[in-house]
Amino acid sequence: MGLEDELAVALGASSVSFLGRGTFGDTWRALDLDGIPEPLAVKVLRAEFFNPRLLARETSNLNEFDHDNIVRLHSVQTITFQGEEHHVIVCEYIDGGSAGQALRAGARPSYKHIRKFAQGLFEAVVELHAKDKIHRDLKPDNIMLRDGKWKQPVLIDFGLVRSLTGDTMTNYPAMVGSIPWMAPEQLQGEKARKACDNWACGVILYQLLTGTHPFFQGVDIRAMEPEELVDLVSVPPPPLPAEVPNDLAEVVIRLLTPDPPGARGSAARALKTLRGAN
Template sequence: MAKKFEVDDVCTALGVEKAEYRGTGSFGETWRADFAGRDAAYKIIHNTGDDAKRLSREVEGYRRIDNAHVVKLFDVRTFHIAGMDRPVMIFEYIPGCDLSELIKVRRPSHDELRGLARGLLTGVRALHEADLLHRDLKPANIALRDSKYDDAVILDLGLAKLLDVESITRYPTLLGTTFYMAPEQLRQDRALRASDLWAIGEMLFEAATGVHPFFKQGEAMGIAEAVNRLSTPPAVPSDLPPDIAELILKCLSDVPHRRGTVTKALDRLA
C-alpha cells in the first residue's frame, strides 16, 4: 500500500523535528519519531471513525504486558493529520527488520530457528496469560530486533479485533492475512488460543524452507478448498531437528485442541 501522508504533515501533527516513514499495513501507516525522549513507532490508523478513547480502553490489557517478545505500547492519542483527527497508537520502535523481509534473504540455522520459535511462543504466552489473543500473526507482524532470527518481537497486538476489521480478505487473491489463518478462522468460527499456535507453525515452516506450507502467492481458490488443503499436514524437511519438526506439525494440526498449549510447546523445544 502506498504512503498516505507527507513527512511535513506528520512532523507538524506530532510536534517533532523529524519523522521517518516505515511502511503501510492493513490497519495504518507507521512512522518513526521521538516520543518523550524515546524512539517510537507511531501507527496512524486509517479508519478515522475509530475513536482514540475507545481504542485506549480496548488496549488497556496490552499496556500491562512487559515482555521482551511483545512490543511495548506507550500510548494512544488523537493527532490532527492532513486535515483530519486521527487515532494514533504509539509503540516502542524495534530496530532491525521484520520476519517477512529476512525470510527472503536467508534461511536460519537450526539454533536460530529454535530461538525464533522460543521468542514467538514466549511472546504469545505473555498475551495468553493476559487473556488476550493476537488473531493476526504473520511474518510482517514479527519484528526481528537487530535483524536476528532469535530475537522476535510480536507487533500489531490484535488490531484486527480492536478495530473491528474483517480479517478474512476476499478470495481468489489469498493475499496477506489469510495465508496465516487457522482453519477455524477461515471458517469464520471464533478464534482460539490454538489459532495463534497455528500461525506460529506456519511461520516456522516458512522460515525453515522459504515457502509457505500450504499456499502459493496469488493462488485462486475458494474458502472451502483452502480449508480442505489445511487438513493435510505439510512435508517437513527431513534435516530439521526432531523437536522443531514435532513442534511445527503439532501447531499445524487442523483440530485445535491437538495443538496443545503454548507452555507445552515451549517444553517440547530442546
C-alpha cells in the same frame, strides 16, 4: 511543506520517516517525540477506518503486558494531520525489521537461530494466553526482530487481540492479508481460540524451515472460496527436510494438526519441547 515535515510538526517531533502501511493506518519512525531522544514508532490511524473500539482494544491490550517479546506502548495521542483529526498509537521503535521482511529478502536463519526465534515467539504467546488473550493475526510481518536478531522476536500489531470471554469471530478488514496464517476453523468462520494462534506459529516456523508455505504453494488464494482454502489446509503439509532437528519438526507437525484443534497442544508445551533440546 512535505508530508514528513507536516507530520513531524503535528506530532511535535524533530523528524519522521515512513516505515510501512497497514489495514488501519501507516506507521512512522519519529525522533524527539515528547522530549524522548530515542526513536519511537507512531501508528497513525486512518480517519476513514478509525473505530474507537479498535483503538481502545489495542491500547488496553498493550498496557497489560511488560515482556521483552511484546512491543511496549508509550502513549495514545490525537493530532490534526492533512486537515483531519487522527488518533495515533506511540510504541517503542524496534530496529531490525520484521521476520516477513527478512523472509522476502531471502534470509534463511540456521536451525539454531530458528529454535531461538521460536522460543521467543512462544514465550510471547504464552504470556498472551496466560491472560486469556488471543492475537488472531500472527504472521511474519507482525513479528519484529530486535536489532535484526532472530533470537529476539517481538510481537506487534495488537489491534485484533481479543479476550476469550468476548466475541472472537474472525470477520475483520485484515482477513485477506492474513489468510495464509489462519487455522482451518478460522477459515470456516468459527470462533478463534488459542489453538488458532498455535496454528499460525506452526505455519511461520514451517516457512522459516523450508522457505515455502506449507499449504498455499503455487495457488492464488485471492481467487479461492473459503471452502477451497479449508480443503488445502485440511491435509498434512509436505514433509519437512530430513535434516530439520527433531524437536523443531515435532513442534511444527503437532501445531499443523487440522483437527481436532486441541491436538496442537499449547504454546507452553511447544516451548517446553524446544527448551528441552538446548
